[in-house]
Amino acid sequence: MTGGVVRLASVVSNITEKSDGTPKPHIDLEDVESWTGRLASSGYDIETQPTAISHKPGDVLFSKLRPYLAKSVLATRDGTATGEMLVLRPRVGVDSRYLHYLTLSPEWIEWANAVSYGSKMPRASWEQLREFHFWLPSLDEQRRIADYVEAQTRALGDLSRLRRRQALLTEERFAAWRDRELEGFPLQKLSRLLTLLRDGTHQPPPRIEHGVPLLTARNVSSGRLRLTENDTFISEDNADELDKSLKVRAGDILMSVKGSVGVPAIVPTEFPRVALDRNLADLRVDTRHTSSQLMLHILRSRRVQDQFRQAIRAAAQPGLPLGAIRSTWVPSPPVGEQPAIVRRLEDEASAVQILTDKQLCSARLLTERMHALISEAITGKLDVTTARKAA
Secondary structure (H helix, E strand, C coil), X not given: CCEEEEEHHHHEEEECCECCCCCEEEECHHHECCCCCCECCCCCEEECCCCXXXXXXXXXXXXXXXXXXXXXXXXXXXXXXXXXXXXXXXCCCCCHHHHHHHCCCHHHHHHHHHHCECCCCCECCHHHHCCCEEEEECHXXXXXXXXXXXXXXXXXXXXXXXXXXHHHHHHHHHHHHHHHHCCCCCEEEHHHHEEEEEECECCCCCCECCCEEEECHHHEECCEECCCCCCEEECHXXXXXXXXXXXXXXXXXXXXXXXXXXXXXXXXXXCCCCEEECCEXXXXXXXXXXXXHXXXXXXXXXXXXXXXXXXXXXXXXXXXXXHHHHCCEXXXXXXXXXXXXXXXXXXXXXXXXXXXXXXXXXXXXXXXXXXXXXXXXXXXXXXXXXXXXXX
16 A cells, blocks of 8 residues: 555645625534534535635535534535534545545544543634644545445444434334323323422532532433533532422432423432432422332323423423423323333333343444444555455
């Protein structure tokens, strides 16, 4: 393999030409998928964006905002892009597809992360990225590599998306089955089945480096309550003050009322002490009438979620009002039948969780293989001619 190590700025130009203000196909950050090099939708929206950056077919658009998301796309037509993207134009002797795959390689993303600045919204700049050094083979070899990587990543990407689609369909089938299990029972207002319904603090105390986690809506996802590396903390004394109005207990159901609204999760036994911000509500069931496990399934049912969506649309302020939660109609099975209902729901939910975990794990492994293949091909570790013959 011929070629050599080059500096990015010696073979690629950063284009900063502004839009002329005429309507053109436009790309925003949300239009680009992470790590796949694909647009999230099939086409561009035609927009007038006077502050946008112009691009041409063959330019590579790379997001300098939060570069760890690895958002890069190869332009296929004249258009504009948000100013949060760098427009990288290959010079003579550089294949545009090869450059595109370079910007999706782990080596490039690691460099972009290393030279980015800012903590909450890190950005990378051309002044730092231009110093990236990489192996550039001959133009013919670049094209062979791009051909091979394109075919392989398309196949791996299709399989990964298929696995994610299978997981989604598995969850949808379970949701439909759960709705049927909860049909036919008398309805009651949710407030009659709760002993407490309250949202978190509207005046969060000062944050500290370590202490009691102050949970937000992002801590509740897929029916599970999780601590994350992005959590913020308050002091024990401030947590004591918040406990006077709302003290979270094991068995309580925490539900998002802002952002991704209506996502519930049970507080597990022996979960660390936490406090809540206003984006979460604490629902404590009246155990004389129901259980937290059954209520979790009820809250996730289509009947209840539809009522939440209607309440959000009717609300004067963004989010799900507590009053709307109280007045939500929910199925209320006879107490004597509830243990059997819960067992069926929990057994099926556990089996579905195992299956979807396997499907999503397969999707992740396929994506990881795609990243590894790009890295091996771009760095010259993989002889694509030999690999193509082996395939």
